[in-house]
Amino acid sequence: xxxxxxxxxxxxxxxxxxxxxxxxxxxxxxxxxxxxxxxxxxxxxxxxxxxxxxxxxxxxxxxxxxxxxxxxxxxxxxxxxxxxxxxxxxxxxxxxxxxxxxxxxxxxxxxxxxxxxxxxxxxxxxxxxxxxxxxxxxxxxxxxxxxxxxxxxxxxxxxxxxxxxxxxxxxxxxxxxxxxxxxxxxxxxxxxxxxxxxxxxxxxxxxxxxxxxxxxxxxxxxxxxxxxxxxxxxxxxxxxxxxxxxxxxxxxxxxxxxxxxxxxxxxxxxxxxxxxxxxxxxxxxxxxxxxxxxxxxxxxxxxxxxxxxxxxxxxxxxxxxxxxxxxxxxxxxxxxxxxxxxxxxxxxxxxxxxxxxxxxxxxxxxxxxxxxxxxxxxxxxxxxxxxxxxxxxxxxxxxxxxxxxxxxxxxxxxxxxxxxxxxxxxxxxxxxxxxxxxxxxxxxxxxxxxxxxxxxxxxxxxxxxxxxxxxxxxxxxxxxxxxxxxxxxxxxxxxxxxxxxxxxxxxxxxxxxxxxxxxxxxxxxxxxxxxxxxxxxxxxxxxxxxxxxxxxxx
RNA sequence: GCGCCCGUAGCUCAGCUGGACAGAGCGUCGGACUUCGAAUCCGCAGGCCGCAGGUUCGAAUCCUGCCGGGCGUACCA
Numbered sequence: 001x002x003x004x005x006x007x008x009x010x011x012x013x014x015x016x017x018x019x020x021x022x023x024x025x026x027x028x029x030x031x032x033x034x035x036x037x038x039x040x041x042x043x044x045x046x047x048x049x050x051x052x053x054x055x056x057x058x059x060x061x062x063x064x065x066x067x068x069x070x071x072x073x074x075x076x077x078x079x080x081x082x083x084x085x086x087x088x089x090x091x092x093x094x095x096x097x098x099x100x101x102x103x104x105x106x107x108x109x110x111x112x113x114x115x116x117x118x119x120x121x122x123x124x125x126x127x128x129x130x131x132x133x134x135x136x137x138x139x140x141x142x143x144x145x146x147x148x149x150x151x152x153x154x155x156x157x158x159x160x161x162x163x164x165x166x167x168x169x170x171x172x173x174x175x176x177x178x179x180x181x182x183x184x185x186x187x188x189x190x191x192x193x194x195x196x197x198x199x200x201x202x203x204x205x206x207x208x209x210x211x212x213x214x215x216x217x218x219x220x221x222x223x224x225x226x227x228x229x230x231x232x233x234x235x236x237x238x239x240x241x242x243x244x245x246x247x248x249x250x251x252x253x254x255x256x257x258x259x260x261x262x263x264x265x266x267x268x269x270x271x272x273x274x275x276x277x278x279x280x281x282x283x284x285x286x287x288x289x290x291x292x293x294x295x296x297x298x299x300x301x302x303x304x305x306x307x308x309x310x311x312x313x314x315x316x317x318x319x320x321x322x323x324x325x326x327x328x329x330x331x332x333x334x335x336x337x338x339x340x341x342x343x344x345x346x347x348x349x350x351x352x353x354x355x356x357x358x359x360x361x362x363x364x365x366x367x368x369x370x371x372x373x374x375x376x377x378x379x380x381x382x383x384x385x386x387x388x389x390x391x392x393x394x395x396x397x398x399x400x401x402x403x404x405x406x407x408x409x410x411x412x413x414x415x416x417x418x419x420x421x422x423x424x425x426x427x428x429x430x431x432x433x434x435x436x437x438x439x440x441x442x443x444x445x446x447x448x449x450x451x452x453x454x455x456x457x458x459x460x461x462x463x464x465x466x467x468x469x470x471x472x473x474x475x476x477x478x479x480x481x482x483x484x485x486x487x488x489x490x491x492x493x494x495x496x497x498x499x500x501x502x503x504x505x506x507x508x509x510x511x512x513x514x515x516x517x518x519x520x521x522x523x524x525x526x527x528x529x530x531x532x533x534x535x536x537x538x539x540x541x542x543x544x545x546x547x548x549x550x551x552x553x554x
Numbered sequence: 555g556c557g558c559c560c561g562u563a564g565c566u567c568a569g570c571u572g573g574a575c576a577g578a579g580c581g582u583c584g585g586a587c588u589u590c591g592a593a594u595c596c597g598c599a600g601g602c603c604g605c606a607g608g609u610u611c612g613a614a615u616c617c618u619g620c621c622g623g624g625c626g627u628a629c630c631a
Contacts, residue, residue: 029571029573031573033573033574034574034575034576034577035574035575037574038574042573042574044572044573047573047611047612050611057611082574083573083574083611083612084573084574084611084612085611086573086574129631166631168631169630169631170630170631171630171631172631285629286629287629288629289629298556298557298627301629302628302629303629304629305629306629307629309629311628311629311630311631312630312631313631336625337558337559337624337625337626338625338626339625339626340557340558340559340625340626341557341558341625341626341627342626343558344557364558364559366559366560366624366625367624367625369624407566407567407568407579408566408567408568409567409568409570411559411560412559412560412567412568413559413560413623413624413625414566414567415565415566415567417566420565420566420580426593427579427580427593428579428593429578429579429580431593432579432593432594434593435591435593435594436594438591438593439590439591439593439594442590442591443590443591444590445590446590446591447590450590487571490571491571495568496568499568499569499578502578502579503578506578509594509595510594510595510596512590512591512594512595513586513592513594513595513596514595514596516589516590517590518590519590532590553591554591554593
């Protein structure tokens with residue numbers, strides 16, 4: 001037993017091979033026409049081939065058609081050539097039910113594929129500086145990265161989730177000093193808190209905590225001695241908070257990678273050496289430059305300043321050298337769109353270090369435009385004006401927040417209105433999908449109370465009773481899931497999953513409102529229960545893929 | 555100035571990997587619960603797909619130019 005789409009693919013491929021002597025590497029495009037009159041599926045292969053074969057598309061189509069009919073496949077009702085050269089397939093209505101035994105056989109593994117073939121993929125995401133709590137923008141990156149990781153895993157990739165901690169540099173010094181000043185303030189000293197320091201209330205809270213643990217120990221310590229301690233304390237505490245936030249947002253990591261470890265271990269020098277050996281390093285005006293312009297960047301970049309200090313970019317070179325050394329087949333960086341100018345230079349780095357730059361994928365997640373009642377909310381970590389991810393989680397819930405983040409393409413800016421998210425919470429689309437799941441759970445519960453349970457053997461021999469158009473539609477949709485999942489992984493687009501789930505839930509709700517599942521006819525009941533159960537399974541799989549709960553009761 | 559992203563229904567967004575009449579949610583208005591969950595369903599209204607050219611059998615989709623919005627453009631991180 002195979003899915004209809006797979007069968008069609010092999011039928012078409014066979015016809016192309018036998019009829020047009022095409023090699024196997026031509027992948028026929030199979031789509032679902034928007035209009036039912038155009039069949040259940042259609043392929044544009046004849047028109048695509050018309051260009052290379054230099055023949056009339058309809059002529060090619062009729063050739064293909066001839067070889068399709070020669071196979072006499074039993075899933076086909078009929079095949080037609082239409083319009084400029086489409087081949088439309090009308091599937092026998094009793095063929096769609098083949099998806100149900102497959103779902104029951106595979107269970108939670110339904111939809112999984114091995115297109116990844118065990119390739120090792122790193123997904124680096126969030127990677128916010130440990131200078132303050134995560135805000136909503138980070139939440140979007142977290143939701144996208146985590147969903148993507150789950151999707152890739154279910155498509156046969158080996159996934160490594162990583163967070164890069166920028167625990168070095170000027171902002172760390174400022175962080176330490178911010179804590180130190182707030183600490184002195186707690187001890188009653190008058191302080192002058194600079195404009196460019198971290199002004200958020202969380203620093204005051206942290207100072208209180210610091211004071212409780214340390215007492216007045218650092219009151220009279222010289223500033224240069226106290227600062228490293230303050231920096232370390234602040235960074236560790238804030239990072240712990242970030243970890244907790246992400247954990248509560250249902251995001252997990254395999255590795256927390258410290259930038260500082262690169263400097264400490266000499267990796268930055270080694271990476272520069274790598275570039276130097278390859279001839280991409282030169283000195284000018286007392287600074288050390290990387291010839292990134294050779295690889296498509298608009299200009300060369302400084303990696304060691306004339307004062308001897310390494311730039312952030314130097315560490316990033318070392319970090320990506322490290323990634324390459326770890327043997328990832330694909331490196332995926334999920335960045336905020338404000339870093340887009342950085343893409344060419346980091347591509348240049350991997351290119352210069354000998355890795356095909358195609359193997360580095362940078363997903364730019366557009367900024368979250370936070371609104372409250374239609375009014376923009378200013379966001380600045382330093383000024384302490386922002387809405388944290390934790391506040392959003394608490395206000396609208398993890399499920400709703402994640403769904404909100406994931407129902408948009410990453411490269412589309414997102415308006416996130418807190419008032420709206422709260423006000424519409426009971427009509428939020430996320431509940432629509434979850435409701436379908438809960439409804440089916442409840443349905444089985446009612447069945448049990450009435451002594452009706454799904455008898456798989458019996459159900460499977462009664463699938464011929466599923467012939468209502470809505471039932472056909474549902475089975476067709478169920479069969480699409482593996483392909484949606486595959487495309488989602490292929491294009492690194494998690495938003496395809498929630499859209500699919502909404503479609504499936506919607507079709508089910510319609511069906512549910514028009515037909516009874518627990519009927520007087522035992523055979524029909526069994527068949528319909530099998531259908532409902534399969535939908536239940538796919539909804540659950542899909543919800544988990546994007547990190548949402550699949551409740552049995554709401 | 556240059557570069558990247560975005561512009562689709564009143565609002566928020568899919569469709570952008572060329573396919574056949576442009577979709578969904580919210581919102582408006584009107585209907586459906588003594589029967590498996592009404593957080594649901596059914597129906598009405600709503601569009602020069604930013605504008606103008608081009609490529610193609612075929613363009614919301616690709617190319618060029620323009621207009622609007624966002625972001626970036628450091629020997630900052």
